[in-house]
Amino acid sequence: MPHHDLVIIGTGSGNSIPDDRFAGLDVAIIEHGVYGGTCLNVGCIPTKMYVYAADVAETIRRSGTYGVDASIDKIRWADIRDRVFGRIDPISRGGQRYRQFEQPNTTVYLGHARFTGERALAVAPTDGGEPVEVTGDRVVVAAGARPAVPEMIADSGVPFHTSDDVMRIDDVPRRLTIVGGGYIAAEFAHVFSALGSEVTIATRGPALLRDQDEEISARFTELAAHRWNVLLDAAPSAPPERRADGTILLHCPHGTIESDALLVAAGRIPNGDRLDAAAGGLATHPDGRIVVDEQQRTSVPGVWALGDVSSEHQLKHVANHEAAVVRHNLLHPEAPRCTNNAHVPSAVFTDPQVARIGLREQDCRERGIPYVTKVQRYGDVAFGWAMEDTTGVVKLVASPDGTLLGAHLMGPEASSLIQPLIQAITFGLDARTMAEKQYWIHPALPEVIENALLGLPLD
Amino acid sequence: MPHHDLVIIGTGSGNSIPDDRFAGLDVAIIEHGVYGGTCLNVGCIPTKMYVYAADVAETIRRSGTYGVDASIDKIRWADIRDRVFGRIDPISRGGQRYRQFEQPNTTVYLGHARFTGERALAVAPTDGGEPVEVTGDRVVVAAGARPAVPEMIADSGVPFHTSDDVMRIDDVPRRLTIVGGGYIAAEFAHVFSALGSEVTIATRGPALLRDQDEEISARFTELAAHRWNVLLDAAPSAPPERRADGTILLHCPHGTIESDALLVAAGRIPNGDRLDAAAGGLATHPDGRIVVDEQQRTSVPGVWALGDVSSEHQLKHVANHEAAVVRHNLLHPEAPRCTNNAHVPSAVFTDPQVARIGLREQDCRERGIPYVTKVQRYGDVAFGWAMEDTTGVVKLVASPDGTLLGAHLMGPEASSLIQPLIQAITFGLDARTMAEKQYWIHPALPEVIENALLGLPLD
Numbered sequence: 001m002p003h004h005d006l007v008i009i010g011t012g013s014g015n016s017i018p019d020d021r022f023a024g025l026d027v028a029i030i031e032h033g034v035y036g037g038t039c040l041n042v043g044c045i046p047t048k049m050y051v052y053a054a055d056v057a058e059t060i061r062r063s064g065t066y067g068v069d070a071s072i073d074k075i076r077w078a079d080i081r082d083r084v085f086g087r088i089d090p091i092s093r094g095g096q097r098y099r100q101f102e103q104p105n106t107t108v109y110l111g112h113a114r115f116t117g118e119r120a121l122a123v124a125p126t127d128g129g130e131p132v133e134v135t136g137d138r139v140v141v142a143a144g145a146r147p148a149v150p151e152m153i154a155d156s157g158v159p160f161h162t163s164d165d166v167m168r169i170d171d172v173p174r175r176l177t178i179v180g181g182g183y184i185a186a187e188f189a190h191v192f193s194a195l196g197s198e199v200t201i202a203t204r205g206p207a208l209l210r211d212q213d214e215e216i217s218a219r220f221t222e223l224a225a226h227r228w229n230v231l232l233d234a235a236p237s238a239p240p241e242r243r244a245d246g247t248i249l250l251h252c253p254h255g256t257i258e259s260d261a262l263l264v265a266a267g268r269i270p271n272g273d274r275l276d277a278a279a280g281g282l283a284t285h286p287d288g289r290i291v292v293d294e295q296q297r298t299s300v301p302g303v304w305a306l307g308d309v310s311s312e313h314q315l316k317h318v319a320n321h322e323a324a325v326v327r328h329n330l331l332h333p334e335a336p337r338c339t340n341n342a343h344v345p346s347a348v349f350t351d352p353q354v355a356r357i358g359l360r361e362q363d364c365r366e367r368g369i370p371y372v373t374k375v376q377r378y379g380d381v382a383f384g385w386a387m388e389d390t391t392g393v394v395k396l397v398a399s400p401d402g403t404l405l406g407a408h409l410m411g412p413e414a415s416s417l418i419q420p421l422i423q424a425i426t427f428g429l430d431a432r433t434m435a436e437k438q439y440w441i442h443p444a445l446p447e448v449i450e451n452a453l454l455g456l457p458l459d
Numbered sequence: 460m461p462h463h464d465l466v467i468i469g470t471g472s473g474n475s476i477p478d479d480r481f482a483g484l485d486v487a488i489i490e491h492g493v494y495g496g497t498c499l500n501v502g503c504i505p506t507k508m509y510v511y512a513a514d515v516a517e518t519i520r521r522s523g524t525y526g527v528d529a530s531i532d533k534i535r536w537a538d539i540r541d542r543v544f545g546r547i548d549p550i551s552r553g554g555q556r557y558r559q560f561e562q563p564n565t566t567v568y569l570g571h572a573r574f575t576g577e578r579a580l581a582v583a584p585t586d587g588g589e590p591v592e593v594t595g596d597r598v599v600v601a602a603g604a605r606p607a608v609p610e611m612i613a614d615s616g617v618p619f620h621t622s623d624d625v626m627r628i629d630d631v632p633r634r635l636t637i638v639g640g641g642y643i644a645a646e647f648a649h650v651f652s653a654l655g656s657e658v659t660i661a662t663r664g665p666a667l668l669r670d671q672d673e674e675i676s677a678r679f680t681e682l683a684a685h686r687w688n689v690l691l692d693a694a695p696s697a698p699p700e701r702r703a704d705g706t707i708l709l710h711c712p713h714g715t716i717e718s719d720a721l722l723v724a725a726g727r728i729p730n731g732d733r734l735d736a737a738a739g740g741l742a743t744h745p746d747g748r749i750v751v752d753e754q755q756r757t758s759v760p761g762v763w764a765l766g767d768v769s770s771e772h773q774l775k776h777v778a779n780h781e782a783a784v785v786r787h788n789l790l791h792p793e794a795p796r797c798t799n800n801a802h803v804p805s806a807v808f809t810d811p812q813v814a815r816i817g818l819r820e821q822d823c824r825e826r827g828i829p830y831v832t833k834v835q836r837y838g839d840v841a842f843g844w845a846m847e848d849t850t851g852v853v854k855l856v857a858s859p860d861g862t863l864l865g866a867h868l869m870g871p872e873a874s875s876l877i878q879p880l881i882q883a884i885t886f887g888l889d890a891r892t893m894a895e896k897q898y899w900i901h902p903a904l905p906e907v908i909e910n911a912l913l914g915l916p917l918d
Contacts, residue, residue: 067539080526
């Protein structure tokens with residue numbers, strides 16, 4: 001039974017933990033899927049490469065607005081795919097090779113791990129064979145999450161895609177139905193419709209992007225309905241079916257949707273269940289996440305968890321921060337650090353982009369926090385004119401005294417424009433000082449932030 | 460001889476000064492050109508509308524990189540022009556109408572003003588007639604600047620354009636020669652080449668954008684040479700000529716350049732000379748700028764100046780700030796405010812965009828300030844991958860202890876990405892804290908800033 005000083009489950013952010021300072025330890029890394037984790041292989045990075053190609057395609061379609069008449073001659077999906085994975089797959093393979101063959105102190109187990117006791121695991125090799133018992137003095141659980149698939153679809157026998165495989169398909173489906181209404185659904189709806197599909201989004205909920213501020217969600221849903229076939233309150237009412245010609249039928253209260261491919265983007269489930277976390281003694285939340293404290297310690301001594309398997313934020317930048325905290329705490333148990341997730345921003349790379357940090361208007365209302373808001377249109381600042389933008393907005397939520405509570409952006413460059421607001425909220429810069437005591441380049445797009453700040457009806 | 464409580468010369472930022480709080484004063488506003496000033500009519504705003512159309516055209520030309528094959532069918536220059544000025548001209552006219560006809564306390568003089576004594580002016584009406592003597596208890600000089608035209612060109616009799624008129628021409632010239640190498644030259648080179656011209660840039664200097672950090676200037680010059688015919692050290696060696704067929708010949712040490720139109724973009728001269736500033740008792744700098752103190756007071760009591768006529772920064776956001784200071788100081792002479800131009804950023808909306816704030820590497824070297832630098836490539840962060848960017852960089856200049864001294868960006872969204880750095884430098888946030896104590900959304904483009912900060916070789 002191999003015993004290691006440190007066992008890491010998962011090769012996303014977990015893989016980044018061991019650096020030179022771990023050279024004196026016997027380290028094991030366990031991976032049951034593609035090396036490198038969700039972000040690199042099936043998440044943030046490849047999706048953004050597709051999104052940018054989609055952005056370019058949409059720019060071309062809308063170019064006439066600017067006096068530039070253009071037409072798309074051909075969209076080379078296979079070339080896009082091969083460019084994306086031609087770049088990513090070697091990184092994944094290189095990362096695996098490095099740990100497997102170039103680090104004498106590291107053992108890589110390719111297989112699925114299940115806890116059998118405290119700091120004890122059985123690893124079933126991916127290529128078959130008997131499970132291996134692996135134990136560690138210390139264990140880091142960084143096993144991520146996986147796409148959730150409604151049972152009615154999973155059990156139907158009808159083929160479907162998730163974010164795990166849809167980017168590797170051979171061609172753009174003529175008609176694509178997406179089940180779900182969150183950020184993954186919104187990003188893929190943009191990608192596939194820009195690259196040639198007729199897209200239907202069918203979501204259980206009454207709006208798209210329901211995690212956003214209610215006004216952003218409402219505005220986005222309205223815009224989306226102009227571009228995609230958006231079906232709200234559309235939980236599947238019966239199992240999907242597949243015709244002999246390959247057409248897929250999705251039944252929902254609105255009727256039956258015919259399409260050529262089905263993409264399930266209905267959230268992600270933390271992988272604690274598949275690890276038999278309970279057998280390892282690890283406490284979990286009702287939603288399956290492993291319970292951790294502010295030092296990323298689980299309920300079992302010597303076991304830490306980080307990232308999607310334990311975090312309420314399924315975000316790579318959060319996982320990276322947590323991995324840095326765990327790395328420090330493994331190296332310096334006498335002076336542990338805490339994770340600081342007080343101000344976590346996020347973005348949705350759909351069209352238009354959406355970005356947020358902090359409290360939403362509904363949070364303030366529900367918690368009884370006094371607040372004021374300002375919604376500033378991109379179209380009312382000079383660069384917004386230049387872009388002929390008619391839909392972009394910056395919505396700020398602040399205390400009446402000017403303390404910034406939240407920022408919610410929808411429009412071009414939202415994921416970049418939000419950074420000064422992240423910085424202000426994180427470091428406690430108030431709205432008035434932020435607006436008035438620094439320069440905003442005229443006529444650059446951040447003037448929309450400046451004007452939003454100036455427009456807050458403060459005391 | 461009309462006497463007013465307040466006389467304002469110039470309708471750019473000057474026109475924004477009188478608000479409701481000036482209702483009790485007899486105000487005069489003098490304008491000798493188009494109402495609304497440089498920014499609105501011939502500067503920031505229309506250029507950016509053209510630049511965005513140019514950006515779209517270039518995106519289309521490069522779309523094959525992303526697997527989207529497209530072609531430009533037609534560029535409708537006249538439609539772009541009419542869209543731009545169809546939006547701007549009514550604002551100019553509306554602004555004039557408001558001051559002329561809707562403000563009972565305001566007199567608008569349309570004519571050219573010259574000082575005849577302290578706070579005394581002669582205004583020669585634009586539509587002819589005798590000059591009017593106008594005096595004021597208080598005078599604000601906000602008369603801006605104008606394009607500089609080398610005498611050899613001005614006296615040649617060969618037709619040429621400046622930024623004042625080139626945006627209103629009837630069609631894109633097949634071949635355009637631009638004299639100059641600064642930001643105006645670089646922006647119009649992008650606009651005209653993207654919209655169809657073969658562009659030659661002939662500059663006296665050894666590089667383009669010489670006001671930038673030396674490395675940004677060098678990198679930009681190299682990139683420009685791939686897209687335009689860039690002639691350095693190319694001061695005209697003889698007056699330009701015009702052939703009978705309309706071809707314009709520009710003679711420089713590199714030979715004779717043939718083109719169909721000539722654009723002079725060789726800097727801007729403050730308009731103090733045309734105002735006979737000396738006759739008004741106003742001290743001027745050797746370069747013609749009116750001397751002001753930190754309250755924007757000139758050397759004559761009761762006379763203020765602001766914007767391009769007095770500032771070392773020919774930037775609208777600076778003029779706006781100075782106008783706000785002057786407005787306050789007119790209203791509250793007992794508690795005057797000072798202009799704060801300690802940290803003035805700027806951007807060049809060419810291709811790629813360029814943005815800067817603070818010290819350049821050459822400033823530190825020349826002043827003997829200890830410094831470290833980091834040049835971070837866009838292409839090394841995830842969104843830069845998605846953009847397939849190979850040329851974008853963020854260059855930071857900092858003290859070895861981490862105090863940020865300057866930031867110099869060249870690449871997509873540079874004018875937006877710089878804002879958190881403006882904020883950090885303005886409010887004294889050091890590099891390490893800025894990088895490590897806030898979140899940077901993954902995989903958004905601001906990660907290039909984060910990585911630049913983390914890469915600084917600090918003590």
